[in-house]
Amino acid sequence: MTKTLIAGGATGIGAAVAPAMLDQGEDVLVADVNAQGLLALEDMAKDLPGSFTGFEIDLGTPGAPAAVADQAMARMGGIDCLFVNAGLMLAARLEDWTPQMWDRSDAINLRLPMFLTQACLPALRASDNASVVFTSSTGALRGHAGMPAYHATKSGILGLVRALADELGPEGIRVNALLPGWIDTPFNNGFWDHQDDPDGTRAQIEAGIPMRRHGRADEVAGTVLYLASDAGRYVTGTQLVVDGGYTAV
Numbered sequence: 001m002t003k004t005l006i007a008g009g010a011t012g013i014g015a016a017v018a019p020a021m022l023d024q025g026e027d028v029l030v031a032d033v034n035a036q037g038l039l040a041l042e043d044m045a046k047d048l049p050g051s052f053t054g055f056e057i058d059l060g061t062p063g064a065p066a067a068v069a070d071q072a073m074a075r076m077g078g079i080d081c082l083f084v085n086a087g088l089m090l091a092a093r094l095e096d097w098t099p100q101m102w103d104r105s106d107a108i109n110l111r112l113p114m115f116l117t118q119a120c121l122p123a124l125r126a127s128d129n130a131s132v133v134f135t136s137s138t139g140a141l142r143g144h145a146g147m148p149a150y151h152a153t154k155s156g157i158l159g160l161v162r163a164l165a166d167e168l169g170p171e172g173i174r175v176n177a178l179l180p181g182w183i184d185t186p187f188n189n190g191f192w193d194h195q196d197d198p199d200g201t202r203a204q205i206e207a208g209i210p211m212r213r214h215g216r217a218d219e220v221a222g223t224v225l226y227l228a229s230d231a232g233r234y235v236t237g238t239q240l241v242v243d244g245g246y247t248a249v
């Protein structure tokens with residue numbers, strides 16, 4: 001049985017991974033700042049065979065990695081899959097960016113994956129199929145005006161994955177990046193708000209996606225299940241793009 005810690009999963013992609021794991025009878029802990037979303041997941045989990053714990057916390061705070069790792073050990077007794085999925089996308093014109101905006105983006109998008117992995121290391125070492133998955137983005141491969149910190153940090157995750165895969169590979173701990181394309185979740189609200197013509201921008205984006213539509217969170221979740229499973233045992237240090245072909249063309 002896999003014990004999965006999801007950092008950022010009260011809505012969207014993480015909230016699709018949780019029930020998919022629970023449906024297989026596995027243990028899942030979701031750490032998230034969204035208390036209402038956690039309660040909704042808890043309610044849904046009652047009908048599924050696995051065991052669910054919600055843990056309310058702001059993952060961007062310095063003490064979060066240790067608190068979350070401790071909570072996961074207390075509630076699940078181990079961690080086989082660490083899915084670090086919380087993200088922050090701030091949008092502003094270059095002249096309006098502040099160091100505080102940059103630091104907050106870094107804290108959630110890049111510092112959290114690094115130090116949560118560090119905090120979970122003893123648990124991951126004890127697993128016989130440890131899998132760490134960081135959510136990057138196709139934004140690591142392409143850029144959009146107004147979001148320098150998002151693109152920089154999501155690109156940084158790819159380097160972090162390679163470094164940690166090299167360091168932890170000898171111990172059998174695998175580290176990979178998930179790169180979703182355009183997925184319909186609350187996450188992109190800030191992006192749409194930054195557009196002069198959100199509907200026009202959406203139509204333009206979808207015209208450039210070979211599958212001609214946004215993806216759904218449940219269409220991304222399977223990649224995390226695969227990476228946590230026996231089928232993924234030799235996959236490490238790489239990036240899995242799930243984008244309907246967006247970056248292929």
Ligand SMILES: NC(=O)c1ccc[n+]([C@@H]2O[C@H](COP(=O)([O-])OP(=O)(O)OC[C@H]3O[C@@H](n4cnc5c(N)ncnc54)[C@H](O)[C@@H]3O)[C@@H](O)[C@H]2O)c1
Nearest residue numbers: 008010011012013032033058059060086087137183185187
């Ligand atoms: N939706 C997309 O189109 C898309 C595309 C590429 C990458 N991504 C990435 O996917 C990941 C998940 O996003 P999503 O689309 O599922 O969006 P989402 O907003 O539905 O999910 C993100 C979750 O992380 C939580 N979170 C964010 N900041 C937090 C914090 N400081 N402390 C605790 N919890 C926090 C949110 O409450 C939410 O539950 C993000 O890393 C995002 O960058 C999304």
